[in-house]
Amino acid sequence: MWERTEKDLVETEVVIVGGGYAGLAAALQLHDHGVDFTLLDAADRVGGRVLxxxxxxxxxxxxxxxxxxxxxxxxxxxxxxxxxxxxxxxxxGKHIEVWHDGAAVPYLGAAPADGPGITAYTHITETLDTLARTVDTTEPWHTPGFVEWDAQTAQSYFRAHTDDPDALRRLALAVQGVWCAEPYEISLFHVLFYVAAAGGWEQLMETGGCxxxxxxxxxAAGPARAVAALLGERIRLDAAAHRIEHDADGVRVHTADTVYVARRAVVALPPTAVRALSFAPALPVSREGWLSHSPMxxxxxxxxxxxxxxxxxxxxxxxxxxxxxxxxxxxxxxxxxxxxxxxxxxxxxxxxxxxxxxxxxxxxxxxxxxxxxxxxxxxxxxxxxxxxxxxxxDPYARGGYEAYATPGGWTGYARHGWRTPTGTLHWAGTETASVWNGYIDGALSSGYRAADEVITALSAQAG
Ligand SMILES: Cc1cc2nc3c(=O)[nH]c(=O)nc-3n(C[C@H](O)[C@H](O)[C@H](O)COP(=O)(O)OP(=O)(O)OC[C@H]3O[C@@H](n4cnc5c(N)ncnc54)[C@H](O)[C@@H]3O)c2cc1C
Missing domain, CATH: 3.90.660.10 (Polyamine Oxidase; Chain A, domain 2)
Structure with missing residues (x-):
């Protein structure tokens, strides 16, 4: 399995792949706990999807x-x-709605009090909030409506509950604005999970207080740059990983000119970037299936x-x-x-x-x-x-703001494939967060969690 190589070898306790906020959080946590690490980022800067x-x-x-x-x-x-x-x-000041016939309608306050489609839109989003309150964001497969909701798109749900074209326009723009996806692409369960992870529909949509x-x-790159300045040479830029070998004893992460040999790895990448790597042995079907149901x-x-x-x-x-x-x-x-x-x-x-x-x-x-x-x-x-x-x-993110799950992805693969460690590989990235999934805050919590997994595993091995 270990590829023969003439490349330089660098030994480190933990290698972190990805220097967005998730990878930086993992690095900061290891730094604060006195654990040796090296962080690799393919780009010439840290911050990833924050630029x-x-x-x-x-x-x-x-x-x-x-x-x-x-x-x-x-x-x-x-x-x-x-x-x-x-x-x-x-x-x-006054906000503007530019309507599909070109009319520009001003309104004051967080959201328009009336207008085309508002009544049905409000009813449906309130229902989504109610359903989202039943979602288990830590082990989502324990949610009562899990399988039923993950079998349909947001669009099929919206159309089952209204035929008002203006309400459907509002709902479509809301989905585009939060997930950068069309309602016909995204799992209804993913929408509900995400609403729950943010603390409610309004939290996702509004400005003040949200x-x-x-x-x-x-x-927004200010904190990332400050973390990088603290961590210094343990961060390697222009260091794209392309192959990860892993077994119970450790990992070997290959870049173009160096192999990083470590006891554990934290992979802090968006799903599309994980799929661009080669793994030996190949990733489990659950992890691969989850990634393939997670487009950006x-x-x-x-x-x-x-x-x-x-x-x-x-x-x-x-x-x-x-x-x-x-x-x-x-x-x-x-x-x-x-x-x-x-x-x-x-x-x-x-x-x-x-x-x-x-x-x-x-x-x-x-x-x-x-x-x-x-x-x-x-x-x-x-x-x-x-x-x-x-x-x-973007060559590294290949989309944004984040990956969303397509129908069946949560049901078929998430129980073992969402963020469960693969032996000595630990998974971070905002897409693996239970709170503020998809956001910078979610990236941070995912990095802290993955680092805590590593610290626990290393101390168990030491003990
Ligand atoms: C347009 C846009 C607007 C957004 N607005 C907001 C907002 O206002 N508020 C908010 O909270 N969130 C927002 N987000 C989401 C937020 O930016 C992300 O959730 C967060 O930055 C993700 O961090 P991450 O560390 O999980 O992933 P990333 O930031 O994607 O980090 C992954 C890192 O891995 C590196 N990498 C990729 N491939 C390799 C490889 N092979 N080897 C080594 N390194 C590699 C990349 O260069 C990158 O630095 C927005 C995102 C976008 C795109």
């Missing part, structure tokens, strides 16, 4: 994860430990930078949901804490991303700016800076 860029225009943008909510206690603790401040999401409450003053969502983030947040003078918040045929589904005011510039961020999800990404650069930009103009007026058409990040084309 903060300082632009020539002088503004700092978060292309990936950016928000933090008040119940995301692990992320708050990490930010506090490393002195990374946050500020509330800009949300004063998941989109606040942003990081220096960008489809999302791009578009940023347009202006001299000022000019929409505020018109009483607009810059927050919008769009049900028309433009590429953007949701827009937020992403201006910095000091509002030295005006910044709008737009999200392109699911089928709209597939269509939009077929356009050339100029047409994609024109279509995105036209969407922004429907929200804040013609001033949106002339940004001083514009940039896109299509996560489906």
């Amino acid at each position: 903060t860029e300082s632009r020539d225009s002088g503004v700092r943008l978060d292309h990936g994860g950016q928000w933090i909510g008040p119940t995301q206690i692990r992320l708050h603790a990490l930010a506090t430990r490393f002195g990374c401040g946050t500020f509330p999401t800009w949300e004063s 998941a989109q409450d606040s942003r990081f003053v220096t960008g 969502g489809r999302v791009a983030k578009v940023h347009a930078v202006y001299d000022t947040p000019f929409w505020r003078a018109a009483g607009l918040s810059g927050i919008a949901t769009l049900y028309d045929d433009g590429p953007l589904g949701v827009v937020f005011d992403n201006s910095p804490a000091d509002a030295a510039h005006g910044v709008l961020v737009g999200f392109v999800y699911g089928d709209r991303l597939t269509d939009w990404s077929r356009l050339d650069d100029a047409d994609r930009r024109a279509a995105a700016l036209a969407s922004l103009a429907r929200v804040v007026g013609d001033g949106a058409a002339r940004p001083r800076d514009y940039t896109e990040k299509n996560w489906s084309q």
Whole structure:
């Protein structure tokens, strides 16, 4: 099984594959417990699906994860430990719904009190909340409705409960906005599990007090960079793992020029990146089946930078949901804490991303700016800076925000394949979290859990 090699050998107690927030959390936990480790990341930076860029225009943008909510206690603790401040999401003023006929309808408050499809939408999402309260987020297969709900898509459930096309439009945009998937793709049980892991539907959807409450003053990669600075040379960048050999005695992780020999490994990657590795011996059917039922969502983030947040003078918040045929589904005011510039961020999800990404650069930009103009007026058409990040084309994540389960995935494979260690291999990554699954906070808890598994196993061996 051990491949003969001329590569350099590096011995380490634990090797961590992946330097997103999950891998960094595992590393920090091992560091705090005095356990030797080496962390490998394929990219030339840490942070993974959290990517903060300082632009020539002088503004700092978060292309990936950016928000933090008040119940995301692990992320708050990490930010506090490393002195990374946050500020509330800009949300004063009137929000806009751009309806499928192009009408732009303003409203105040967290969600519109009335409008097309609202009654059925509210009824169905309240029902989802009720069902989600029965989900066991630690051992989901013990949930009473597990098999029945995992056998259907969100779409089949929605259509069984309403034929109101406007309610279906609202439900579809909600699924796109939270999972970057279409309702026809995602397991209803996965939706319920995820709602439960976040603490309710409203937690997923709203700004103040919920998941989109606040942003990081220096960008969401700030805590990741601070952890990396503390851990120093134990983090190896530009070190893509491509093969992992494992048995009861230990693991050997191969990069292009080095083999890392360790007693245990923490694999802290999104499911698609795990499937890109070769394992010897092959992974168990349960783990492989779980991974193959866990595609990544489809999302791009578009940023347009202006001299000022000019929409505020018109009483607009810059927050919008769009049900028309433009590429953007949701827009937020992403201006910095000091509002030295005006910044709008737009999200392109699911089928709209597939269509939009077929356009050339100029047409994609024109279509995105036209969407922004429907929200804040013609001033949106002339940004001083514009940039896109299509996560489906990111070489390491291959999608975002996270992987979701397709029907049958939980039922067929999760009991043994979701996060149960495979011998000396321990599984982390936000997709393995019970709380805030899919979020940075979930990535952190998954890394701490995997590190705790390793610490327990190593001390059992030592004892
Ligand atoms: C557009 C977008 C918006 C989001 N918004 C939010 C938000 O506002 N709030 C929030 O909490 N969450 C948000 N998320 C989700 C959040 O970013 C993720 O849940 C979280 O960052 C995942 O962390 P992770 O460590 O599990 O995985 P990742 O961040 O994907 O880390 C995996 C790491 O493994 C590395 N890697 C891949 N392959 C290999 C290999 N072969 N060898 C070595 N290394 C490898 C990658 O380079 C990467 O650094 C968003 C995500 C996206 C994409």
